[in-house]
Structure formats: structure tokens, C-alpha cells
Amino acid sequence: MPDPSRLRDSTQIVLPQEVLEGLEPQLDDEFAVTVFPEGESHYRIIGSPVEIKEASEFLARRGVHVQ
Numbered sequence: 001m002p003d004p005s006r007l008r009d010s011t012q013i014v015l016p017q018e019v020l021e022g023l024e025p026q027l028d029d030e031f032a033v034t035v036f037p038e039g040e041s042h043y044r045i046i047g048s049p050v051e052i053k054e055a056s057e058f059l060a061r062r063g064v065h066v067q
Contacts, residue, residue, distance in 0.1 A: 015042060030058065031058070032048070
């Protein structure tokens with residue numbers, strides 16, 4: 001059985017809101033992900049492992065560090 005934390009890491013990204021300013025519309029347009037506020041200071045990006053990987057690469061190319 002897969003490790004739940006590893007599965008969760010492959011299907012979501014959590015980033016501070018200021019990091020995604022201006023990039024959220026592009027993420028919505030280019031990838032099959034859902035971006036929604038997580039509390040008052042973060043966004044949670046959820047999608048399939050393939051979409052999350054591609055979205056992570058997209059963000060990295062724009063200087064956003066994704067763990």
C-alpha cells in the first residue's frame with residue numbers, strides 16, 4: 001500500500017499567496033488543477049500527479065521554489 005504522505009505530496013502544492021500572484025490565472029488555463037485559498041496566507045493547488053508535476057515545472061521555470 002502506498003504511503004499516504006507521499007501520495008498527498010504528488011497531488012498537491014501549498015504555497016504562500018504572494019508567490020502565486022499573477023500566476024494563478026495561468027495555472028488555471030494551462031493545467032487541470034484546482035487552486036483555492038488555504039487559510040488567509042496560502043493557496044493549495046490540487047490535481048493529478050501528472051498535472052502537479054507539470055505545474056511544479058511551470059512554477060519552477062518562473063522562479064517559484066516548490067518542495
